[in-house]
Amino acid sequence: MPAFSELATGVRRIVAPNPSMMTGPGTNTYLFGADDIAVLDPGPAIDSHLDDIVDKAGAPIRWILVTHTHPDHSPGAAALARATGAELLGIPAPDGQHQDKSFVPTRIPADGDVLQTGEFGLEAVHTPGHASNHVCYRHTALHWLFTGDHVIDGSTVVIDPPDGNMQHYIESLRRVKDLQCNALVPGHGELIEDPERIIDWIIEHRMQREAKLVAAIEANPNLTTHELVPHVYKDVDPKLYGWAERSLLAHVLKLEADGCAARRDERWALI
Numbered sequence: 001m002p003a004f005s006e007l008a009t010g011v012r013r014i015v016a017p018n019p020s021m022m023t024g025p026g027t028n029t030y031l032f033g034a035d036d037i038a039v040l041d042p043g044p045a046i047d048s049h050l051d052d053i054v055d056k057a058g059a060p061i062r063w064i065l066v067t068h069t070h071p072d073h074s075p076g077a078a079a080l081a082r083a084t085g086a087e088l089l090g091i092p093a094p095d096g097q098h099q100d101k102s103f104v105p106t107r108i109p110a111d112g113d114v115l116q117t118g119e120f121g122l123e124a125v126h127t128p129g130h131a132s133n134h135v136c137y138r139h140t141a142l143h144w145l146f147t148g149d150h151v152i153d154g155s156t157v158v159i160d161p162p163d164g165n166m167q168h169y170i171e172s173l174r175r176v177k178d179l180q181c182n183a184l185v186p187g188h189g190e191l192i193e194d195p196e197r198i199i200d201w202i203i204e205h206r207m208q209r210e211a212k213l214v215a216a217i218e219a220n221p222n223l224t225t226h227e228l229v230p231h232v233y234k235d236v237d238p239k240l241y242g243w244a245e246r247s248l249l250a251h252v253l254k255l256e257a258d259g260c261a262a263r264r265d266e267r268w269a270l271i
């Protein structure tokens, strides 16, 4: 994946130098506009990356938007705002682990709010699920949705309770599908040209996992989430069981919310 690309007139992407198993090639930072620049997801606070953003912008950075406050998306925002005087847009970090508390927005976009400049419009689309404060942004002229970690290219995202919520995640996916955008532009990986197909695939994949979980609880009632993991994630490398257990917990909490499962002493049974 190239470190820098122009995806459309006035839409540029810089890949942050933070590749890993969880971030793929790295976090995508997007620049909008030519005369007055908006930056989406400046990524981690890596000096060389922040210098690169200012350099490539080539014009005043007026706005910095974030999709959510996980450590690979927003920590660069505070330093970039200090260096440029830009306004910070996004929803503050909720309590809990893996949250960037240094992100303090000057403007909290309500669902449907549009940042309208002379060159482009970006509409906030609230999409809780991967994170409770997750916001996607729709480029109104291109009808492209910048999806952060709501939908990423080539992989599924982690839903880590309690801030991550599987029920909300599926609802937000359906909401994005209904927008019928021309493309999804993710926080990791390449632009996705067939939004409907990929969203159907993600929902289908999650529902299959839920069905495996239901079958596993039915066959082995009164196990903990830890004990259920090998029954539900037979296809997954045991090295990833830690993350799998978080995801399994998200699924079983959804079953509980749906009234399909209940727990006693953290041991699960179907209702």
Ligand SMILES: [Zn+2]
Pocket (backbone or CB within 6 Å): 068, 070, 130, 131, 149
């Ligand atoms: Zn995230």
